[in-house]
Amino acid sequence: MRRREAILVAAQDLLVTENPEDLAMREVARRADISIGSLYQYFPSKPAILRALVMRNLDKVGALLRGEVNALLEDHAGRPTIAQAVDRIIDAYVSHYRSHPEAIAVWAGAQADLELRRLDVIDTRATADFMVAPMMILLSSSDRDAILSVALLITELAGHAVRLALALEAPLTDRIVAQFKTMVTAVLEANREPN
Incomplete structure (x- = not known):
């Protein structure tokens, strides 16, 4: 659950500063301090x-x-x-x-x-x-x-x-x-x- 929450917090923080269309999965993973593969295990898109x-x-x-x-x-x-x-x-x-x-x-x-x-x-x-x-x-x-x-x-x-x-x-x-x-x-x- 902590990883899932970290992903959501990272994405939410990015949405505050970035255009929603520019939300990049790689940047969400970086900010959540997880690998891109781990991110896709929790959220496919x-x-x-x-x-x-x-x-x-x-x-x-x-x-x-x-x-x-x-x-x-x-x-x-x-x-x-x-x-x-x-x-x-x-x-x-x-x-x-x-x-x-x-x-x-x-x-x-x-x-x-x-x-x-x-x-x-x-x-x-x-x-x-x-x-x-x-x-x-x-x-x-x-x-x-x-x-x-x-x-x-x-x-x-x-x-x-x-x-x-x-x-x-x-x-x-x-x-x-x-x-x-x-x-x-x-x-x-x-x-x-x-x-």
């Missing part, structure tokens, strides 16, 4: 390494969102306001990517590969499916299909908005995040069932 990195990041983000949603519901007796929910979830998401710039680099590398883009869509769907139940509570709605479409849209746009925000300099970063929160809040308010 660059897409295999990217897939492992993507899966690891998706797992981290999924766990983060589940934890934040549970804490949000607990902190507000199961009934947070839309603004509380948007602030909590988006701030956690931004914080994750701000403190893990390698995750953005992994995402960029994955976009060049059709299979990995499909994996991203599958993850977006899984995240949206998870978000439906708390959003139905938040919006006092019983229309699962309507809430799923909102959850899919917000989930997909969140990744793009956060990556854009973190690619810009201050104070634009904070302004983009604030504007995205405003947009999400407006979409959620528009889908709230009247009391």
Whole structure:
């Protein structure tokens, strides 16, 4: 397991400093301090390494969102306001990517590969499916299909908005995040069932 982790760390570090298309297996092996033959025993190709990195990041983000949603519901007796929910979830998401710039680099590398883009869509769907139940509570709605479409849209746009925000300099970063929160809040308010 240590070798596999060393390979993933080396590839991840390279993705932060290199163009994802330039990720070279030989350089990954050198940085992981293993032979190229050993590298291929663990990962037969660059897409295999990217897939492992993507899966690891998706797992981290999924766990983060589940934890934040549970804490949000607990902190507000199961009934947070839309603004509380948007602030909590988006701030956690931004914080994750701000403190893990390698995750953005992994995402960029994955976009060049059709299979990995499909994996991203599958993850977006899984995240949206998870978000439906708390959003139905938040919006006092019983229309699962309507809430799923909102959850899919917000989930997909969140990744793009956060990556854009973190690619810009201050104070634009904070302004983009604030504007995205405003947009999400407006979409959620528009889908709230009247009391």
